[in-house]
Amino acid sequence: MTQPHDTQGGFQITVNPSGRAFQSQGNETILAAAIRSGVGLPYGCKDGACGSCKCKKVSGSVTHADHQSKALSAEEESAGWVLTCCAQPTSDVVLESRQVTDESAYPIKKMPVRVSSLQKKSHDVMVVRLQLPAADTFRYHAGQYIEFILRDGARRAYSMANAPHTQGDAPGVELHIRHLPGGKFTDHVFGAMKEKEILRVEGPFGSFFLREDSDKPIILLASGTGFAPIKALLEHMQFKGIQRPTTLYWGGRRPEDLYMHDWLLEQAAQMPHLRYVPVVSDALPQDAWAGRTGYVHQAVLDDFADLSGYQVYACGAPIVVESARTSYSEQRGLPAEEFFADAFTSEADKHGG
Structure with a gap:
């Protein structure tokens, strides 16, 4: 099928350091072109709300559709950062993104x-x-x-x-x-x-999946139903016999929010390299909660003085993911490229409501 000719289209996008290149078509965003071309750029909501797809523009020009300032601020945009889910190229573009992987591109x-x-x-x-x-x-x-x-x-x-x-x-x-x-x-x-x-x-x-080419110890961080993809990761690790030391922190407001707590206790019993740390932020006296309390991302800070040799996989509310991303890298030395995240944005999050 031939694409209608469009003055906006047909630009080449190159991603460093991998050197992968692909073409945009029509008025599509850089991210849409990457997904269509089977290039695994990082992303989350595809809707300008979470910031997961933010990367550095080395050269070229783009126009951004509406997006939230928490995902990409005006200062970041003027400093050359782009949100690929909202950015349409207006020339050939070179980006810098470390998370490009071929094998991530299963057919959609x-x-x-x-x-x-x-x-x-x-x-x-x-x-x-x-x-x-x-x-x-x-x-x-x-x-x-x-x-x-x-x-x-x-x-x-x-x-x-x-x-x-x-x-x-x-x-x-x-x-x-x-x-x-x-x-x-x-x-x-x-x-x-x-x-x-x-x-x-x-x-x-999504670009949230286990990087199996690493042997670094792992911290899994989940809030609420952010546990869902973490559960899939755990099942996958068990199936593949991946025995990297892993600590899972799961946070909820009340104990009942840890809705598969018993399942996790069973997994931890079967996986000697897995440690499970449940964290409750708003326990009431009737909960009789004897475990950890407070914010789940803070529990990791309390337990680890140095994250420079770790990988972190974080999933859940955007505030939890962003608090973890910032504090782990600034206060605990976690390399930025070893933080993998999936922020769960609701429709209200996406539209600023």
Whole structure:
């Protein structure tokens, strides 16, 4: 199919230090062109809210669509930083991004899925299992996400909570969905959704997955349903026999927010290299909570004086992810390129509401 000629299009994007290059088409963003071309640039929300795709522009010019200043400030933009999810090239562009990986680029597919089970894990968390088409192979990395395509074209992104190998004979994915009252999609999940319902999804997306070419010890950091992709990482590590020393910190407001606490205790018993540290920020007397309290990202600071030899994988609320990113690198020496994150942005986050 030929692309309509467009004065905005056809620019070459080069990514250093890998030297990977790809072409933009029409009015697409740099990130959309990279995903279409199978180049694994880092990204999260694809909507200008999380900042995961921010990288340095070495040369060339871009125009940015609307985005949040917390994702890219005016000062950062004038200093040559770009948000690839919102940036359209207006010339050939050279970027600097360390996380380009070929093997991350599994084909992105649209497909129908059937709700196979709904299990309420706490007052506001539902574990939803989706049956995938049996005739099709859906490949993804543990840690990646899919998007529901709603009838009006709106999208909702959720990380897969099961590792790819668990699909086996019954292709399917597990999602952990938190109820946001008034949210069009989650009100449906917690209200009218029934088993056997058919939905449409597209994926896999995201650059959050285990870097298996490293032997560094790992810190996994999750808040709330940010545990979903972390669970997939753990299952994958167990399946592949990856025995790097791993400490998992999972934070919730109340103990019930750690909705798979018992499952994690079982995993820790089976994985001698795994240490599990649950953290509760707002425990009440009736919770009888005897474990760690406070903010989950702070618990890591309390336990580690030096993170210079570690990799950190953080997932959950944007405030938790950004607090961790900043404090671990500035106060504990974590190399910026060893911090991998997936910030869960809700529709309210995306639109500043």
